[in-house]
Structures are given as structure tokens and as C-alpha cells.
Amino acid sequence: MQLLHTLVQGAAERDQDRTALVDRDRSITYGELETAANRVSALLADCGVRRGDRVGIHLDKSLEAVTGIYGIMKAGAAYVPLDPTSPAGRVATIAQDCDIQVSITGVEMAPRWHDIVKHGAPFRELVVLNGHDTSAELEQVPPQVAVRTADALGGFEGSAPIETRTIDRDLAFILYTSGSTGRPKGVMVSHQNCIAFATWAAAEFGLGPHDHVSQFAPLLFDLSTFDLYATASVGASVHLVPHQTAMFPTHTRRFLEDQAISVMYAVPSLLTMLIERAGLEQGDLPDLRTVLFAGEVLPTKHLARLMRTLPHAAFANLYGPTETNVCTYYVVETPPEPDDPPVSIGRAIANDETYVVTDDGTLAPPGETGELYVRGATVMQGYWGDPERTAASFIPNPFLPELGDPVYRTGDLVVEEPDGNYTLVGRRDNQVKRRGYRIELGEIEIALLAHPAVRECAVTAVSSEGVTERIVAHVVADGVDGVELTHFCLERVPRYMLPDETNFWPSLPKTATGKIDRFGLASASTSKDHHDDH
Numbered sequence: 001m002q003l004l005h006t007l008v009q010g011a012a013e014r015d016q017d018r019t020a021l022v023d024r025d026r027s028i029t030y031g032e033l034e035t036a037a038n039r040v041s042a043l044l045a046d047c048g049v050r051r052g053d054r055v056g057i058h059l060d061k062s063l064e065a066v067t068g069i070y071g072i073m074k075a076g077a078a079y080v081p082l083d084p085t086s087p088a089g090r091v092a093t094i095a096q097d098c099d100i101q102v103s104i105t106g107v108e109m110a111p112r113w114h115d116i117v118k119h120g121a122p123f124r125e126l127v128v129l130n131g132h133d134t135s136a137e138l139e140q141v142p143p144q145v146a147v148r149t150a151d152a153l154g155g156f157e158g159s160a161p162i163e164t165r166t167i168d169r170d171l172a173f174i175l176y177t178s179g180s181t182g183r184p185k186g187v188m189v190s191h192q193n194c195i196a197f198a199t200w201a202a203a204e205f206g207l208g209p210h211d212h213v214s215q216f217a218p219l220l221f222d223l224s225t226f227d228l229y230a231t232a233s234v235g236a237s238v239h240l241v242p243h244q245t246a247m248f249p250t251h252t253r254r255f256l257e258d259q260a261i262s263v264m265y266a267v268p269s270l271l272t273m274l275i276e277r278a279g280l281e282q283g284d285l286p287d288l289r290t291v292l293f294a295g296e297v298l299p300t301k302h303l304a305r306l307m308r309t310l311p312h313a314a315f316a317n318l319y320g321p322t323e324t325n326v327c328t329y330y331v332v333e334t335p336p337e338p339d340d341p342p343v344s345i346g347r348a349i350a351n352d353e354t355y356v357v358t359d360d361g362t363l364a365p366p367g368e369t370g371e372l373y374v375r376g377a378t379v380m381q382g383y384w385g386d387p388e389r390t391a392a393s394f395i396p397n398p399f400l401p402e403l404g405d406p407v408y409r410t411g412d413l414v415v416e417e418p419d420g421n422y423t424l425v426g427r428r429d430n431q432v433k434r435r436g437y438r439i440e441l442g443e444i445e446i447a448l449l450a451h452p453a454v455r456e457c458a459v460t461a462v463s464s465e466g467v468t469e470r471i472v473a474h475v476v477a478d479g480v481d482g483v484e485l486t487h488f489c490l491e492r493v494p495r496y497m498l499p500d501e502t503n504f505w506p507s508l509p510k511t512a513t514g515k516i517d518r519f520g521l522a523s524a525s526t527s528k529d530h531h532d533d534h
Helices: 004-014 030-046 063-074 088-097 107-118 191-204 223-234 243-247 249-258 268-277 300-309 387-393 441-449 482-490 518-533
Strands: 019-023 026-029 054-058 078-081 102-105 125-128 146-149 171-177 185-190 212-215 237-240 263-266 290-293 314-319 328-332 352-357 369-376 394-396 406-416 422-427 431-434 437-440 454-464 467-477 501-504
Touching: 004 030, 004 063, 004 191, 004 223, 019 030, 019 063, 026 030, 026 063, 030 063, 030 125, 054 063, 063 078, 063 102, 063 171, 063 237, 088 107, 171 191, 185 191, 191 223, 212 223, 223 237, 223 263, 243 249, 249 268, 263 268, 268 290, 268 300, 268 454, 300 314, 352 406, 387 394, 387 406, 422 441, 437 441, 441 454, 441 467, 441 482, 454 518, 467 482, 482 501
Parallel strands: 019 237, 054 078, 054 102, 078 171, 102 125, 125 146, 212 237, 212 263, 263 290, 290 314, 467 501
Antiparallel strands: 019 026, 171 185, 314 328, 352 369, 369 406, 394 406, 406 422, 431 437, 454 467
16 A cells, blocks of 8 residues: 555665755755654654644745655645745635644744734644744744744654554645635545556656656645655655746746756746746757646647757646546647647546536537546545535536446536547636627637737636626737737637737736636726726
8 A cells, every 4th residue: 555655665765865855955865854754743743643633834845844744644644735925814714624733834934823823723833844943933923832843854863654554545635725705625635546646647757766856836736746746656856946936937947957857847837938038949958858737728839839949858738626636638749830729638547537528417429518527546535624515526426326436527618529639628617608698718818829929818707797797808918909919819709709808917917826816817807897987
């Protein structure tokens, strides 16, 4: 039986001196990571953490954060990433929702501790893993919260793992994503769920112990599971990308060069910036052999440029909501034409099965649009503490009820092509109706992105009492105005789909996971609409 933390143990047994993690000018080996994680697990057990508990990880990406994650799982608990950039109230809401009483943190988070507790986080103990002399920081902790300090990486004397009797169906972590009600929802991920994805990904993309894998994704994003666990399963090294580096394309390029990155997994917005602004030329990044992308659509013109600039690298589109991690994938064999539609999301990965389901609940034939349903090893356990939402999204298999396992309704609309691959049409909840026409906002985005001057765009709809009044395009572009874009779109979409308004941005706002912040854009459009009406 494999568990996520035993991946590190296995890598240490095979070669304890192989580098496991690189964080700027610091690194640790698999042997050191195993020892440090064992030490953290013993510390957590001494804090009263038991099998099944939820433990927060409130740290930026670092050696200490990854060590803490493995230590939490070694203690039999599930880790819950708490976004260091989120407001204190949101962090407290998540901590309340899954009853986090012990949280791993760092000295740099000390200014936030009081506010998070003030907003209702039920912490009884904070474990500071990079603590040395923290007397000043301790003054910022409410008196009802105990604090322990430890130098997690201070010396690597032997430390045996504690006994927890964890099995692969136990929770490994909970990832909180934005909920449509405004309250975050906690996606429960078992060891089995994540192992199924990690081992498939390592085999499919040929990861080996000599690979250098970059980690761009925050720990609260499911892309991080590839970086950590697929890499650990083969004993490769993870190179943590500092947040400041990822903000600047030229710094990102230099990081990829200096760290000899061979495999990278990133959101499309980062790859777009890399090809648009980093000055890449053919022959650059010679060590990079595999580029994986997921999270949203990568504009075809940017993918085409990337593939032609990096002809030595293989490219693949990985698809799946957090509830399934990755459930389909598509290897892009040749560069597309810049004005081609977005590349396919492919077909199901090993040990997952997918269905395309029509509105009347029947299987859609190839060529007909339907909602994508998923069943299999990567389908997660449901939403923490929310049986109603779980029951609505994870339903009994309508086609093979005798099997007993649920299917997950993704909410994504797809079409199965004649070759068996899926084309993503859009979100079921991203369709709007205006003037009697049903409009898919993603189709307008594809039309806008086809313009050579448009680097990024998102389209939102502003509604009032259920009636869509205005479609707004949010665009990042150089040397083009709204009139020209309207005429350009008119060559690609019907007149009834044209945006009513085009807003130009220096860059589109992003969420903590690097995706375009569509909720924020929609709210901005609504606020502007309200202001204009008055």
C-alpha cells in the first residue's frame, strides 16, 4: 500500500543523498526530508494531533512548508493549505469549516496571527517551523493560543516515523476553492486519489530520478500535487519557484535556465507571459523536455509560438476540476495554426472513465454537446462538511448503478470528436441568454484572442433580475481599440454575440492560483453598471 508520505520514504531508501527540494540557495536530500518530516510528525503528535485531524499549513512555498506537509500526513492527519495572501477572515472561515486546531506556520506570518484568531479561527496551538528567537513574534499571539517553535531543518539526526495505521482511503489533504455562494468549499482528497494521479503522470510523461521539476503552483492549487508527488514517486528534484520570480517573465526564463528545469507544469497565463515577454528564441531552454499546462484555455496563437520556439519540448494539455485533479489529457503532437480553435482536452487518463451526458440524462453521441461526467480513482470524496453540495455534484452512476461508486458532474460542456477526443465547449454556468439567444461566453473569448494584438481577455455578463443586460469584454492588448475589435469579432461570431462594451486593462487580475479572476471582473462590471445607472 502506498501513501503520499511513503513516496519520500521510498525515494530515501533508494538514494538518500539525491536532492529532493531546492528553494533558492537552499536544498535538502530525500534522506534529510524523510528525517525532518518524521521529526515534525512527532512534534504534531505531541501537540495532540491524531489520525483524521485537519492541520493547517500557513506558509509560503519553502523547504519548511513541504516538510510540514509530509510531517502532517506522517502524523495521520490531513493538511489544509491556508493561503498566506488571503484576507484573515477567509483564512479563519476555512479554519472554522474544518476545525483546524493546530496549524503549521512561520515567523513571517506572525503579523497575521492575531487577526486570524480574532476572526474566529479555532487554533489552540501554532507550530512555527522556522523558529529561532521568536520572542518578539510571540507577543502577537492571543493568550489562548499556545506556540511551539522548531527549526525543522536544523540538523538531520535520525528520527523514526510514528505509527498511525493510515490507509490509502484516509484523507491526505483538503483544498479549498471558491464557491458560487461566496463561501469556499473544501474538496476532500484521499491518499488513493492523489497516488492514482501522481503515478499515472510520472509514467505517462516519463519522469525519472534525474529530472528537475519546477513548482510554480501555490500549495493550495491542485497543480502542486504533480510537482510534489509525481516527482517524489520517482525520486526527482522539485525546484520551488519564488512568487516574485513568477511575476516577471524574464526572471522566470532565467530560473528555468539556471535550474536546468526539464519538466514544468503551469497555468496558461504564465506560459503566455513567457512567450510574449521573455524574449525566447529557438535554442533557448535546452534542458526543458516537457511542458504541461492546465487550469484554463491556453490561447492557440501563444501555444503555436511556444511550440515553434521550443521544438525540442513535448507539450500536453491536462484537464480536470479540483474535484478530479486531472481526468483527461491531450498530447499536442504538432504546433497548431495561430487561428485554430483551442486544442482538445483529450480523453480519460488511466483508471478514470468519462461520459458525455445530455440535458435529458442520456449519453450524447459523438458530435453532440453534453456535460462531462467522471468516475474513477482520481474522483475525490466530496466537500468537507457539506453533504448537500456533495450529493448534488457526486451522484450515483446513472449508466452502471451496480458498481456503486459515484460519478462527478463537472459542469463543463464538451463534444466528443470522431477520434474519441473531447473538445471543451465551455461551462454550463458560463452560458447566458440574451435577446432569446443562448450565448457561450468562451466563444467570444476565442474570437477576441484570435486578434494578433490581444494578449489576454475574459468576457463577463452583467445581469439584473435574471436578465442579461450587457456583455463586457476585458482585454489586454496593444495598439487596438474597441471599434476595431468589434469589427474583428464580427467576422467570427454572430452580431448578437458581440460585446456591448470593451474594457482595456494593463493586465487582467489573477486569483491566488494564477487563473484569471473572473468573479472579480464580473463584480467590477456590476459595480460600474450600478454607478452608471445612477
